[in-house]
Amino acid sequence: DIQMTQSPSSLSASVGDRVTITCRASHSISSLLNWYQQKPGKAPKLLIYAASSLRSGVPSRFSGSGSGTDFTLTISSLQPEDFATYYCQQSYSFPRTFGQGTKLEI
Amino acid sequence: QVQLVQSGAEVKKPGASVKVSCKVSGYTLTELSMHWVRQVPGEGPEWMGGFDPEFSEKVYPQKFQGRVTMTEDTSTDTAYMELSGLTSEDTAVYYCATDRQLHFDYWGQGTLVTVSS
Numbered sequence: 001d002i003q004m005t006q007s008p009s010s011l012s013a014s015v016g017d018r019v020t021i022t023c024r025a026s027h028s029i030s031s032l033l034n035w036y037q038q039k040p041g042k043a044p045k046l047l048i049y050a051a052s053s054l055r056s057g058v059p060s061r062f063s064g065s066g067s068g069t070d071f072t073l074t075i076s077s078l079q080p081e082d083f084a085t086y087y088c089q090q091s092y093s094f095p096r097t098f099g100q101g102t103k104l105e106i
Numbered sequence: 107q108v109q110l111v112q113s114g115a116e117v118k119k120p121g122a123s124v125k126v127s128c129k130v131s132g133y134t135l136t137e138l139s140m141h142w143v144r145q146v147p148g149e150g151p152e153w154m155g156g157f158d159p160e161f162s163e164k165v166y167p168q169k170f171q172g173r174v175t176m177t178e179d180t181s182t183d184t185a186y187m188e189l190s191g192l193t194s195e196d197t198a199v200y201y202c203a204t205d206r207q208l209h210f211d212y213w214g215q216g217t218l219v220t221v222s223s
Contacts, residue, residue, distance in 0.1 A: 001167075034209040036151075043201055043213035044143075044151060050208070087150055091208035095167035096141070096153040 002027050002090050006099035013104060017078045021102045023071045023088035032092040035064055035073045038101075039084045047086075048073065078104075108132045110202050110214035117220045123190040126217045128202030130183040139205045142176060142187045144198040145216075152198075154187070156205060192221045 003026040013019050023033065031051040036044035046055050048064035051071055061076040075082055083106055088099040113127040130138065141156025154174055155166035164176050175188045185202055200217045203210040 032208055036210075043203075043216055044210070045213075046209055046211050049211075055211070089151075089210070091205075094158065094165045096156075098151045098153070100150045 001095055002029060002093060002097050004088055004090055004097050004099040006086075006088055006102050008102060009100065010103040010105060012106065013078055014106065015078050015080055019075050019078060019104065021073045021086055021088075021104075023066075023073070023099050025069045025071075025090055025092075027092075028068045029090045029092035031067045032090055033064075033066065033071045034089045034091060035062075036087045036089065037082075037084045038087065044087060108138070108204055108212040110204070110212055112200075112202060112214040112217045115218040115220070117222065118192050120193055120221060120223055122192050122221075123188055124192060124219050125186055125188040126200050126202075126219070128185040128187075128214050130185065133183075135178050135180050135183040135185060140176070140178070140185045141203050141205050141210065142174075143201045143203055143210070143213075145201070146195075146198045151201075154189075154200075189219075192219075194221050197221045 005024045007022050033051045035048040037047050038044040047058050047062050052064045063074050065072050085101045085103045087101050109131045111129045116124050118124050139157040139159050142154040143151045145151045158165045177186045197220050202214040204212045
């Protein structure tokens with residue numbers, strides 16, 4: 001199984017900050033990496049797919065990069081609604097696996 | 107636009123089985139690759155299995171093989187996930203999610219399954 005490791009596990013930031021979350025895969029996954037945002041009591045929501053493609057309707061302050069084993073999610077200017085938990089997930093092989101999450105807090 | 111509506115919360119005793127449904131609208135079930143993901147409170151999501159269109163078969167992680175069954179009723183566009191041999195460690199929110207191009211793009215609202223004696 002491919003293990004996905006995110007860092008940091010939690011992050012304190014302020015509105016307007018630029019933040020970066022990192023995800024590392026235990027084996028190369030090409031660009032088959034997705035990012036999700038989850039708020040309490042809600043299902044995860046797809047933000048970025050194929051490492052760097054922004055899902056339609058997702059604000060452009062979100063961006064993704066990377067390939068192989070190292071990936072990043074960047075939020076260019078934090079907004080109040082961005083405080084949530086973020087997960088990476090690989091679609092390179094079965095079983096599909098998720099990172100353990102990064103909780104973004106004020 | 108795909109919409110997925112799941113069945114309501116369940117309380118089960120250890121050793122029992124649970125069957126969660128996921129009603130699809132906006133598309134037909136045959137147009138979608140349906141997957142199931144669960145999330146223990148306070149933990150990250152965990153993939154439980156789903157349809158692999160490359161080989162036209164369902165794929166399950168080893169952890170759940172023999173204990174999970176995913177089925178579909180195409181006449182009602184409803185997918186089902188049945189998990190047997192429940193223990194307290196199966197207490198979680200269970201989600202259905204579609205995977206059309208190697209990402210989970212639409213999710214159900216989640217179904218809380220509580221296993222307690």
